[in-house]
Structures are given as C-alpha cells and as structure tokens.
Amino acid sequence: MLLNVLVFLVLGSVAVKSQQPSFNDDVLGLIFFKAGLQDPNAKLQSWSEDDNDPCNWVGVKCDPITYRVNELHLDGLSLSGHVGRGLLRLQFLKVLSLSNNNLTGTVISELSRIGSLQVLDLSGNALYGTIPDEFFSQCGSLKSVSFARNNLSGQIPDSLSSCWGLEEFNLSYNQIKGQLPSGIWFLRSLQSIDVYDSLGGFHRILGAGQVPAWIGELVALESLDLSANRFYGRIPFSLGNLQSLKELNLSMNRFIGKVPSWMFSVPFAQVLQVLDLSSNGLYGEIPSKLGVLSSLVFFNVSRNWLFGSVPTAIGELKAIQVVDLSDNMLNGSIPSEIGGAVSLEVLMLQRNFLSGKIPTGIVNCSSLTTLSLSENNLSGSIPTGFPNLSNLEYVDLSSNDLTGSLPKELANLSQLMFFNISHNHLHAVHPKPIVLNPNSSDSINSSSRNHHRKKIVLSISTLIAIGAAAFIIIGVIAITLLNIHVRSMSHAAASLMLSGAEDFGCSPTNDPKYGKLVMFAGDADFVAGASALLNKDCELGHGGFGVVYRTILRDGRAVAIKKLTVSSLIKSQLEFERELRTLGKIRHHNLVALEGYYWTPSLQLLIYEFVPSGNLYQHIHDGPDGSSLSWQQRFNIILGMAKGLAYLHQMNIIHYNLKSTNVLIDSSGEAKVGDYSLARLLPTVDRCVLSSKIQSALGYMAPEFACKTVKITEKCDVYGFGVLVLEVITGKRPVEYMEDDVVVLTDMVRGALGNGRVKECVDGRLWNNFLAEEAIPVIKLGLICASQVPSNRPDMDEVVNILKLIQCPSDGNGNGKEEVVD
Numbered sequence: 001m002l003l004n005v006l007v008f009l010v011l012g013s014v015a016v017k018s019q020q021p022s023f024n025d026d027v028l029g030l031i032f033f034k035a036g037l038q039d040p041n042a043k044l045q046s047w048s049e050d051d052n053d054p055c056n057w058v059g060v061k062c063d064p065i066t067y068r069v070n071e072l073h074l075d076g077l078s079l080s081g082h083v084g085r086g087l088l089r090l091q092f093l094k095v096l097s098l099s100n101n102n103l104t105g106t107v108i109s110e111l112s113r114i115g116s117l118q119v120l121d122l123s124g125n126a127l128y129g130t131i132p133d134e135f136f137s138q139c140g141s142l143k144s145v146s147f148a149r150n151n152l153s154g155q156i157p158d159s160l161s162s163c164w165g166l167e168e169f170n171l172s173y174n175q176i177k178g179q180l181p182s183g184i185w186f187l188r189s190l191q192s193i194d195v196y197d198s199l200g201g202f203h204r205i206l207g208a209g210q211v212p213a214w215i216g217e218l219v220a221l222e223s224l225d226l227s228a229n230r231f232y233g234r235i236p237f238s239l240g241n242l243q244s245l246k247e248l249n250l251s252m253n254r255f256i257g258k259v260p261s262w263m264f265s266v267p268f269a270q271v272l273q274v275l276d277l278s279s280n281g282l283y284g285e286i287p288s289k290l291g292v293l294s295s296l297v298f299f300n301v302s303r304n305w306l307f308g309s310v311p312t313a314i315g316e317l318k319a320i321q322v323v324d325l326s327d328n329m330l331n332g333s334i335p336s337e338i339g340g341a342v343s344l345e346v347l348m349l350q351r352n353f354l355s356g357k358i359p360t361g362i363v364n365c366s367s368l369t370t371l372s373l374s375e376n377n378l379s380g381s382i383p384t385g386f387p388n389l390s391n392l393e394y395v396d397l398s399s400n401d402l403t404g405s406l407p408k409e410l411a412n413l414s415q416l417m418f419f420n421i422s423h424n425h426l427h428a429v430h431p432k433p434i435v436l437n438p439n440s441s442d443s444i445n446s447s448s449r450n451h452h453r454k455k456i457v458l459s460i461s462t463l464i465a466i467g468a469a470a471f472i473i474i475g476v477i478a479i480t481l482l483n484i485h486v487r488s489m490s491h492a493a494a495s496l497m498l499s500g501a502e503d504f505g506c507s508p509t510n511d512p513k514y515g516k517l518v519m520f521a522g523d524a525d526f527v528a529g530a531s532a533l534l535n536k537d538c539e540l541g542h543g544g545f546g547v548v549y550r551t552i553l554r555d556g557r558a559v560a561i562k563k564l565t566v567s568s569l570i571k572s573q574l575e576f577e578r579e580l581r582t583l584g585k586i587r588h589h590n591l592v593a594l595e596g597y598y599w600t601p602s603l604q605l606l607i608y609e610f611v612p613s614g615n616l617y618q619h620i621h622d623g624p625d626g627s628s629l630s631w632q633q634r635f636n637i638i639l640g641m642a643k644g645l646a647y648l649h650q651m652n653i654i655h656y657n658l659k660s661t662n663v664l665i666d667s668s669g670e671a672k673v674g675d676y677s678l679a680r681l682l683p684t685v686d687r688c689v690l691s692s693k694i695q696s697a698l699g700y701m702a703p704e705f706a707c708k709t710v711k712i713t714e715k716c717d718v719y720g721f722g723v724l725v726l727e728v729i730t731g732k733r734p735v736e737y738m739e740d741d742v743v744v745l746t747d748m749v750r751g752a753l754g755n756g757r758v759k760e761c762v763d764g765r766l767w768n769n770f771l772a773e774e775a776i777p778v779i780k781l782g783l784i785c786a787s788q789v790p791s792n793r794p795d796m797d798e799v800v801n802i803l804k805l806i807q808c809p810s811d812g813n814g815n816g817k818e819e820v821v822d
Contacts, residue, residue, distance in 0.1 A: 025089050026069045027054050032086025043077040061095075068092035070116070076100040083108055083122070092116050099146070100124035107152070109134040112142060123148035123170065130154030139163040146170040148194070153177070161186045172196035172225070185217035191244070192223035216241035223247040227276065235260050235277075243267035247274040251300065256801050258284035259301065264292045274298040278324065281798050282306060283777075283805045286325070291316030300324040302348065305784075305802050307331065307777055310349065315340030315361075324348040326372065327792065329780040331355065334373075339364035346370040350396065351792070353754055353780065354378060358397075363388050374420070375399040377754030382407060382426075392416050399423040518577070519596035519607070520584040541615075541661075545678050550610060558610035559595060563603070573599055580606070583677060586651060590644030592664060592674035611664035611672050616724075619665055620731055631770040633669050634728050638778065639803045640671030645721055646796035649714045653677050656712070658720035659700045660727055699723055699734020699745060703788055715790040721799070722746075722785025729779055731763030746786045753779060777806050 031049050039045075046057050054069055055062035061071035070092050080102040087096065094116050103125040109132035111120065118141050127150040136159040143165055152174040160169075161183025172194045180195070193215075211231050215224070216238030222245060232254035239248070245268040259282055263269070269292050278300045285308030286301065293299075296317050307329040314323060315337035321344060330352040338347075339361025347365070350372045357380035358373065368389050374396040381404030382397070393415050402424040410419075540548040546564040553559060576599060583594045596607035613619075616637065619629055629637075641663055648655060655676045662675040702719035705712060723734050726749050736743040752760040753776075761779050762770055781802055787793050794802075 024052070025091070027052060029086045029089030030054055030057070030060070030069070030072075032089070033084040034086075036084035036086070037079050037081040039077070039079055041078055043074075043079075063092065066092065071095040071097075073097045074101070075121075079103065083111070083127075085110065087111065088114065090114065095119040097121040098125070102126060104128070107131055107135060107147070109138075112136070112139045115140050117142060119144045121146045122150070125150055127152060131157055133157040133159050136160045137162050139166070141165055143189075144168040147174065149173040151175060156181055158183055160184055163187065165189055167220075168192040170194040180212065180215075182212060182214055185214035187218065189220050190218045191220050192225075193218075193221070194223070194225040195229065196225050196227050196249075211236050211239070213238040215239065218242065220244055225249040226253065228252040230254060232256070235263075237262055240266035240268075244271065246271055246295075248272065249274065249276040250280070251276045252279040254798075255280040255282060256805065257282065259287055259306075261287055261289070263287075264289035269293055271295055273319075276300045277304070279303045281794075281801050283802055284308070286311050286330075288313055290314065293317065294319070296320055298322045301328070303327040305329060305777075305781070305805075307780065310334055310338070310354070312337040314338050317341055319343055321367075322346040326350045326352070328352055329777065329784070333357070334359050334362075334378075336361035338362060341365060343367055345391075348372045349376070350374040352376055355754060355756065356380070358383055358402075360385060365389070367391060369415075370394040372396040373400065377401060379403065381405070386410065387412055389413070390415070394418045396420045397424065402426055516573075516577075516599045517596070518580075518598075520594070545657075545675065546606075558612070560608045560610045562606040562608065564606065573601070576604065579677075583653075586648070586653070586676075588644055588647045589670065590640045590672055591647065591676065592672045608674065611666050611674070613665040613667055613669075615661050616663040616665060616671065616728070617660035620660065620728065621733065631766055631775070634766075635774060635778065635803075635807065636669065637663070637665070637671040638725055638728055639800070639807070641673055641721060641724060642796060642800045642803055644671070644673040645717055646800050648673075648676055649717070649796050654712065654714055655717045655720070658717055658724065660724060663724070702790070704790055713790065714796070715793045718785050718793040718796060718799070719787075719790075721796070722782045722787075722793070725778060725782030725785065726761075729763065729775065729782070730761055731765065746783065749779060750783055753783070774806055778803070781806075 027049065030047060034044055034047050037044070043058055047054070051057070053067075054060050055067060059072055059074045059077075060069055061073070062068060063070045069090050071094060072087075072090070073095070075097055076099070078101065079098070082105040083098065083103055085108060087093070088110055091114060093114050096111075096114075096117060097119065099121045101124070103122070105127060106129035107122070107127060111117070112135050120142060121144070123146045127147065130153060131147070136157050139162060142163055144167060145163075146168070148170045149172070152171070153176065155178035156171065156176060158181045160166075160181055164187065166187050167189050168191060170192070173196065176195070180193075184190070184193075210233040211226065213236055215221075216236070219241065221242045224239075224242070224245060224247065227249045228251070230253065231250070234257040235250065235255055237260070239245075240262050243266075255277070259277065263275075264287055272293050273295050275293070275296060276298065279302070282301065282304040284306065286306055288311050290296075290299075290311050291313035294317070297319050299317075299320060299322065302324045303326070305328065306325070309332035310325060310330055312335040314320065315335070318341070320341050323341070323344065323346065326348045327350070330349070331354065333356030334349065334354060336359035338344075338359060342364065344365040345367050347362075347368065347370065351374070354373070354376040355378065358378060360383045362368075362371075363383055363385035366389065369391050370393065371389075372394070375398070378397075378400040379402065382402065384407055387407050387409035390413065392413050394417060396418070398420045399422070402421065403426065405427055406421070410416075538549045538551060540550050540560060542548065542565075546562045549561045549563065550558060551561060577597075580594065580597050584596070587593060592611060593609045594606060595609060598605040598607070645655065645658070653676065655673065657675055657678065658673070662673065664672045664674050666672055700720040700723050702716040705716055723746060726732075726745050727734060730745065730749065732745055732748075734745045736745070749761050752758075758772065758776060759767060762775055781799065785793055785799065
C-alpha cells in the first residue's frame with residue numbers, strides 16, 4: 001500500500017512538472033495579448049506575469065482536467081487596442097469572445113490556426129479592412145464566427161466554403177460588398193446566416209439581386225436573416241428545402257409577388273417560429289393556410305401591399321405572440337376567431353381599411369399587452385369585456401368611427417401606459433387614470449360635437465388646400481407685378497429674333513442680337529415663316545410656366561414650342577443651359593422629349609416633341625371624350641405615368657409640378673408626362689412664389705411642400721401621382737367647390753372606400769365596364785401614395801411593380817412578370 005502511494009506521488013510530481021511549461025505558454029500568451037490592450041477600468045489587473053496560474057484571472061476559464069486555458073471571455077470591458085498575436089500561444093483555446101469593446105485593427109488570419117478554436121466572437125468592435133482569405137482556408141474546428149457590428153469591408157472570401165463544421169456565421173452591420181460565395185452551400189452543418197445591413201444594406205451593395213438558389217442546399221440551416229439588404233424578385237422556392245428552418249427574416253428588401261403558398265406545405269412549416277416579410281412589395285392576400293405554422297411565435301408582414309381580409313387562421317396559432325399586419329390594404333372585419341390565439345401579446349393592425357366592430361373574441365387574448373387598431377374604419381363600441389385584458393400596456397384605437405361610451409372598468413387596467421381614442425365619436429368622461437394621451441378626446445359629448453364640427457370645420461386636407469390657395473393668390477400677384485415690364489421686352493426680342501432670319505433654323509447660335517438656338521437632335525428647319533411661329537392661331541394652351549405653340553418642321557414632323565413667362569426669375573444663361581442639357585438627355589416613351597431651346601436674357605423658348613391627342617385633363621373632364629376612356633385605357637395611362645415618373649426618379653430628377661394638364665396622351669393612348677423639372681430653371685425664391693408656379697392646380701400639392709423647413713423629395717411627386725390615380729378612376733377633380741363646402745378628392749375616396757361604397761370611387765361612365773379586382777387595389781394604391789406622411793409613400797419603381805402585379809398577378813409559385821422599369 002505504501003509503495004502504491006509513493007508511486008502515485010512520484011507520477012504526480014512528474015505530471016505537474018510536465019504541465020509547468022504549458023502553464024507558462026498560456027501565461028505568456030495572455031500577458032503578450034494584454035500588452036497590446038488599453039484597459040481604462042483596470043479590469044485585467046489580476047493578469048500578472050508573476051502568477052503562474054491564469055485559471056483564476058478575470059475572463060479566463062480552464063479545462064478542469066488539463067488546467068489549460070480553453071475559454072476567454074472579455075466582453076464589454078471597454079478594452080481598446082489590437083487583437084494581439086499572443087493569443088496564438090493558447091493552443092487549447094475553444095472559445096474566444098471579445099465582443100462589445102473598442103478593439104481596432106484588422107482580422108488576424110492566424111487566429112483560425114488555433115486548432116481547438118470553436119467559437120470566435122469579435123462583434124461590436126471597430127475592426128476594419130477585409131477578411132483575409134487565409135482566415136477561412138485554415139478554419140480548423142470553427143463552429144461559430146461573428147464579426148457583427150464592425151467596419152469590415154471588401155467581399156466575403158470564397159474560402160468560407162472550406163469551414164466544413166461552421167454552424168453560425170454573423171456578418172451583420174458591416175460594409176461588405178458582393179454576394180455570398182456560392183460555395184457556401186457545401187456547408188451542410190450551417191444553421192444560421194446573418195448578413196443584416198451588410199450585403200446591400202443602405203445602398204452600399206453590389207450584391208443586390210435575387211436570393212441565390214443554392215441557399216436551399218443548406219439543409220441544417222435553422223436561422224436565415226437577409227433583412228435590410230437589396231434583394232429583389234420573388235421569394236425563391238428553394239428556401240422550402242430548409243427543413244430545419246426556425247427563423248426566416250427577409251424584411252426590408254425589394255421582394256415582390258404573393259406570399260408563397262408553398263411556404264405552408266414545406267418541411268419547415270411545422271418548426272418555423274419567426275417569419276418576417278415586412279417592408280417589401282408583396283401583393284395579394286395573406287394565405288388562409290397560415291394555421292399550419294403551428295410553432296409560429298412571430299409573424300410580421302407589415303408595410304407591404306397585401307389586401308383581402310385578416311385570416312381567421314390566426315386564431316389557430318396557439319403559440320403566436322406577435323402579429324403585425326399594419327400598413328397594408330386589408331379590408332373587411334377583424335375575425336372573432338382571433339380570440340383563439342391565447343398566447344398573443346402584440347396585435348398591430350393599424351393603417352389598413354378594416355371595418356366592422358372590434359370583435360368581442362379579442363378579450364380571450366388574456367396575454368395581450370399591445371393593441372393598435374388606429375387609422376381604420378372600425379365602428380361600434382369598445383367591447384364590454386375589454387377591461388378584462390389586465391396586461392394591456394399600449395392601446396391605440398384612434399382615427400376610427402367608434403361610438404358609444406367607455407367602460408368605466410378601464411380605470412382598473414393598472415399596467416396601461418398609453419391609451420389613445422382620439423378622432424372617434426365616443427362620449428362620456430374618461431376615467432382619469434387612463435387619460436394619458438393629450439390628443440385623446442375628453443369632452444362629455446364628442447359625438448354631438450363632431451357632428452356639429454362637420455358643418456363648420458373642414459378637414460386637414462381642405463385647410464391645406466385653402467391655405468395653399470392664399471399662398472397662390474399672393475404668388476400670382478407677385479409674379480404679375482414682376483412680369484409686367486418683361487412682357488414688352490419679350491415681344492420685342494421675339495420680333496427681333498424672328499425678323500432677323502426668315503428661317504428660324506438659321507438663327508446665329510451666339511449672336512446676342514438673335515440669341516442662342518440649340519437643337520439636341522437634327523436642325524430647327526421650320527416650314528412656317530418666322531412671323532408665324534408664335535402666332536396666336538397656333539397656340540395650344542398655357543400654364544404656370546408659359547404659353548405653348550405648335551409648328552411644323554420641313555420633314556413634316558410637328559413640334560411644340562413653350563414660350564416661358566417667368567423670364568424675370570430665370571437663372572443665369574449658364575445654369576439655364578446646364579439644366580436643359582440634362583433634361584435634353586432624357587428619353588423615355590412615357591416622357592415628353594425636350595428637343596431644343598432658344599435663349600436670350602429676355603426670352604426663352606423650349607422645343608418639345610408634339611403629342612397630338614391633348615392632355616389627360618381634357619380626356620377626363622372636358623366634353624364627351626371622357627366617356628371614350630375605358631377601364632383598360634385608364635389603367636394603361638396610370639401605368640404609363642408611373643413608368644415615366646419612376647424613370648425620372650432613377651435619374652435623380654423631381655417633377656415638382658405633376659397634374660393632369662401636364663400628362664399628355666399620344667395617338668395610341670399612351671401617357672406622356674411633360675413639364676418635368678422646370679422648377680429647376682428658377683432660383684431659390686420665396687416658397688409662395690414657387691408654389692404659385694409649380695403647384696398652380698390645387699389638390700396635387702403634398703402637405704410638406706407648404707413647409708419651408710422640409711426638403712422637397714421624390715415623395716412629393718408620389719403624392720401628386722396618388723391624387724392623379726384617384727382623378728383618373730373617379731373622373732373627379734382633386735378639389736371640388738360646392739355652394740357651401742369644399743370636397744377634397746382624397747378625403748372623399750378614403751371615406752367612401754372605408755364604408756364599402758366602392759361605386760362612389762369609380763367614374764359613373766365605367767360602372768358597367770370595369771374590373772373590380774383591379775380597380776379596388778389601384779384605388780388603395782392611390783390612397784397610399786397620397787398619404788399625409790411622406791415615409792408611408794412608396795417609391796415609384798415599387799408602384800410600377802405593384803401595378804404590373806395587379807395587371808398580371810403572380811401565382812403561388814412565383815410565376816409572373818419580372819421587375820422592370822421600362
């Protein structure tokens with residue numbers, strides 16, 4: 001027995017001695033690593049070269065058998081400096097986590113040479129440069145890699161496909177360019193990819209495009225986050241092969257088409273927990289098979305173009321906690337079956353076209369903390385069982401048509417922090433504990449007050465229209481006074497120019513006596529004599545910027561000449577010509593082409609292609625021609641306008657003055673948008689003067705245009721387009737003046753559609769000949785484009801895609817027209 005003890009002691013002594021150099025390697029590596037760091041809070045004070053046992057140092061963990069350092073956790077210690085090469089001495093290290101510090105420098109390719117390293121987390125630092133190709137070519141046993149929230153750039157190395165054992169890869173919030181390497185599909189163990197705001201986020205990307213089909217080969221993938229990139233097209237069917245998928249986030253991209261029906265019959269349907277398709281261009285109805293996603297916890301399809309009803313299948317989702325269907329075009333009532341979602345905590349249905357009563361079944365959702373039903377057309381009273389939802393913290397029922405009184409028991413909702421019922425027809429005094437929103441109505445009889453208010457107070461849009469009218473009157477007076485003395489000079493200059501050359505095309509290009517004539521294509525060889533060019537008999541019309549005349553070239557082609565009447569406000573000749581050269585390069589079959597111009601200090605002429613069939617206003621409102629526009633012709637006109645505007649916005653050009661008189665119709669019925677960007681010819685003057693010229697027709701002006709502090713963007717054009725859509729479909733003007741009232745088109749359509757009076761939203765001349773399945777989505781699209789909030793309006797290229805889908809809907813497998821802005 002004694003002999004056995006002696007042998008054990010001797011062997012133990014030998015073992016300790018053999019381990020001593022290993023301890024020194026770990027200590028040496030950690031001390032070298034510490035030397036390259038700045039530790040402002042002295043968190044690493046326990047790290048000392050005099051201590052031969054690092055296992056008790058802050059952030060260090062050792063293997064209990066070998067006593068070698070196998071984990072290093074230094075997260076959130078405010079460390080700065082570099083990731084030093086001393087770590088390469090820790091050959092038994094399995095976990096290296098340095099997240100949420102201030103580390104800088106580049107990624108060390110040799111880190112992957114640590115043969116036992118399985119988890120590497122460098123997220124939340126300030127690393128820069130590219131990821132070395134060698135890093136992944138020697139990745140050994142790495143299972144999880146996170147470089148999230150750094151400043152890495154360049155491309156993802158193709159060598160990533162060499163990391164056979166990789167399970168999680170997070171590159172979110174970086175500045176990576178290019179696409180995911182196709183070889184990644186070899187990584188059969190990969191369970192999670194997160195490239196949020198990296199591959200194409202915020203316009204950095206060359207790696208936009210369609211989601212590569214090979215992602216469907218990653219059969220072990222459990223989480224796929226491609227959000228906030230610029231992927232487009234239809235959601236690929238190949239994703240259905242991801243049989244282990246639990247989380248799918250495709251939000252904030254440019255996906256179009258319907259929510260795929262295959263998504264509810266693939267292997268992952270039973271295990272999927274998170275589905276986020278928000279902020280895309282998805283169109284159609286929410287599939288009724290939603291209930292088969294039995295494990296679903298989070299469902300978000302907000303900010304799309306979905307219409308139809310709220311699916312009753314939501315009530316079948318026993319595990320669902322969050323449902324967000326907001327900012328769509330959903331109609332009908334909220335199904336009472338929703339009460340079956342007993343785990344529901346957040347329900348967001350705001351900004352749709354829902355009607356009917358708030359279902360009493362909702363009181364069965366006892367876990368509900370957040371309920372937002374605002375900006376719909378809900379009617380009836382608040383359910384009496386509402387106060388039983390004791391966990392409620394946030395309630396927004398504003399901007400509906402709710403009536404009746406508030407249940408007094410609402411005062412017992414102790415968790416309630418926000419309660420908004422403004423802009424309804426409720427009455428009775430609110431219990432004081434729940435009056436938390438100063439905008440909520442709190443009068444004794446808001447119903448009768450609102451009824452009276454309808455007679456004496458106009459809507460917000462009407463007030464904007466009246467205010468704009470006042471600005472325009474002032475502007476017209478100012479412009480008139482400024483131009484009185486200019487007109488005589490303009491006519492004199494015209495006479496001089498025209499008399500100086502019987503052939504207008506021979507006008508000297510730079511002689512100040514005659515001015516400067518520039519043609520972007522061909523020569524200005526006119527048939528008519530010079531004295532007939534601006535003859536009153538050739539006048540086509542006039543607008544805020546000038547008078548338009550028609551004349552003929554010797555080749556038989558007609559052109560339109562616009563004589564500008566804002567000469568006193570025109571910029572210098574240099575800026576004038578620079579702007580027109582830019583506009584002269586624009587060629588699109590839905591835009592009126594600028595073919596040339598003439599300049600003198602007192603007279604400016606613009607030469608356009610001639611569009612023979614008048615303007616949109618004439619076709620809709622003047623005479624019998626309006627009756628000749630069929631539904632299909634109107635739809636094509638709307639689509640043509642959208643294509644033209646989308647092209648302008650792609651060229652970074654804002655129209656500024658979109659209205660029905662500036663949309664011309666050619667001989668084949670195609671819409672051509674004209675007078676685009678003429679406001680760029682004017683200097684930055686008082687907004688009321690500008691508005692009198694570029695928004696001379698009331699009703700098309702976006703609300704923010706009247707605010708001097710708000711930057712004018714493409715969203716202003718989108719608003720005007722939305723009003724035009726409603727004008728084309730209803731046959732009504734944007735603002736109609738009655739004997740004792742003013743009717744704003746957007747308000748009228750919104751109210752009629754919300755109450756189910758669809759026929760009131762369609763021109764009576766079309767009642768026997770229009771497609772309701774096309775008309776209703778187009779009307780709703782017009783209302784969304786004419787939203788009071790600029791950020792709620794879509795981009796015009798998205799509008800084009802939606803219109804094409806309405807015209808030719810995609811089937812469940814993603815077949816349909818491709819995304820093209822012609």
